[in-house]
Amino acid sequence: KQEVTQIPAALSVPEGENLVLNCSFTDSAIYNLQWFRQDPGKGLTSLLLIQSSQREQTSGRLNASLDKSSGRSTLYIAASQPGDSATYLCAVWRDYKLSFGAGTTVTVRA
Amino acid sequence: NAGVTQTPKFQVLKTGQSMTLQCAQDMNHEYMSWYRQDPGMGLRLIHYSVGAGITDQGEVPNGYNVSRSTTEDFPLRLLSAAPSQTSVYFCASSYWGQAYEQYFGPGTRLTVT
Numbered sequence: 001k002q003e004v005t006q007i008p009a010a011l012s013v014p015e016g017e018n019l020v021l022n023c024s025f026t027d028s029a030i031y032n033l034q035w036f037r038q039d040p041g042k043g044l045t046s047l048l049l050i051q052s053s054q055r056e057q058t059s060g061r062l063n064a065s066l067d068k069s070s071g072r073s074t075l076y077i078a079a080s081q082p083g084d085s086a087t088y089l090c091a092v093w094r095d096y097k098l099s100f101g102a103g104t105t106v107t108v109r110a
Numbered sequence: 111n112a113g114v115t116q117t118p119k120f121q122v123l124k125t126g127q128s129m130t131l132q133c134a135q136d137m138n139h140e141y142m143s144w145y146r147q148d149p150g151m152g153l154r155l156i157h158y159s160v161g162a163g164i165t166d167q168g169e170v171p172n173g174y175n176v177s178r179s180t181t182e183d184f185p186l187r188l189l190s191a192a193p194s195q196t197s198v199y200f201c202a203s204s205y206w207g208q209a210y211e212q213y214f215g216p217g218t219r220l221t222v223t
Contacts, residue, residue, distance in 0.1 A: 004152075032209050043200060044153075044214040051209050089152070093210055096141065096160055097168060098202075102152040 002027045004092055006101035014109050019077040021104045023090035028068050035064050035075050036089040038103070044089065048075070080108045111136050114215035116201050122221045123191040131186040131218050133201030139213070141204045142184040146170065146197040147217075153200065159184055191222045 003026040013019060023033070032051045036044040048057045050066040050073065057064050061078040077084055087103040117132045135142065143158035145168075155168030159178040173195060175187040184203075188195060201215040 032211075034212060036214075043216040044202075044212075046211060046213065049209060049211045091153075091212070093212075096158060096166070097155055098143070098145075098153075098212060099155075100145075100153040102150065 002030075002092060002094065002097075002099040004090060004099050004101040006088075006090060006104050008104060009102065010105045010107075012107040012109060013080055015080060015082060017080055017108075019075075019080050019084070019106060019108075021075040021077075021088050021090075021106070023073040023075070023101055025071045025073075025092045025099070027092075027094065028071050030068065030092045030094045032093045033064075033066055033073050034091050034093065034098075035062075035073075036091065038087045038089060040087075047088075080106075082108045082110045084108050113137065114201055114203050114213050116199075116215035116218050118218060119216070120219050122223065123188070124223055125191060125193060127191050129188055129191065131188075131199055131201075131220070133184045133186065133215060134182050135201075135203040135213070136182065137203060137205065137213070138181060139203035139205045140181065141206075141210065142178065143168070143202050143212075144174070144176065144184070144186045145200045145202065146195075147200060148197050156186065156199075188220075193222050196220060196222045 035047040048064040063076045089103045091100045144156040145153040157176040159165045204210040
C-alpha cells in the first residue's frame with residue numbers, strides 16, 4: 001500500500017522567505033506526482049504535475065522536483081507572500097489511484 | 111467550461127437516511143473518482159471509474175455505491191448514512207492525454223446526526 005508523508009505538518013515563515021515543502025512516498029513505481037493547494041473550506045487547486053520521467057516542473061514562483069528512486073519530491077515557493085498561506089498537499093498516481101499525504105499547512109506572516 | 115461541479119454544497123442527514131451526492135464534469139474526461147477528507151487523515155479514495163459502465167473500489171468503499179452511465183456524471187450513493195460518514199466529499203476527474211492531472215470539484219460537506 002502506498003504511503004505518502006509530508007513533513008512538516010505546519011510551517012510559519014515571514015513574508016519574503018523561501019518555502020521548502022517535502023513529500024515522501026514508499027512505492028517508487030508511480031506514474032506521476034501532483035502538488036495541490038487547498039484554502040480553508042475550499043476544494044483542491046492543482047499547482048504542478050510531474051510525470052515519472054521528469055525531474056522537475058516550474059510555474060512562476062513554484063518549482064517542484066521529483067526523485068523517484070528515493071521516493072521524494074520537494075515543492076519550492078520563492079519569495080513567499082501572505083497570499084501563499086494555505087495547506088499544500090502532494091499526491092502520487094499509480095494504477096488509477098491517487099494517494100495523498102496529510103498536507104503541510106503554511107502561514108506566511110506579513 | 112464549468113469544470114467539475116458537485117451538488118449539494120452542504121447536507122445534513124439523520125442516521126439511516128440515504129442520499130446521492132452528484133458530480134458532473136464537462137471536460138470529456140474518462141476517469142472520475144470520489145474522495146473523502148477527514149481531519150488528520152488526508153483524502154482517501156472511495157470509488158473510481160475509468161469510463162462509462164466501469165467502476166471499481168478504492169480504499170474506503172464500504173457504505174457507498176457508485177454507477178457511471180454517462181461520461182459526464184458519477185453520482186455517489188450513501189445507502190444508510192452513519193455518523194462515521196460525516197466528512198467532506200470531493201469528486202475529481204482526469205484524462206490520459208493530460209497525464210491524468212486531477213481536477214477537483216468544490217466539495218460537499220456532509221453531516222450525519
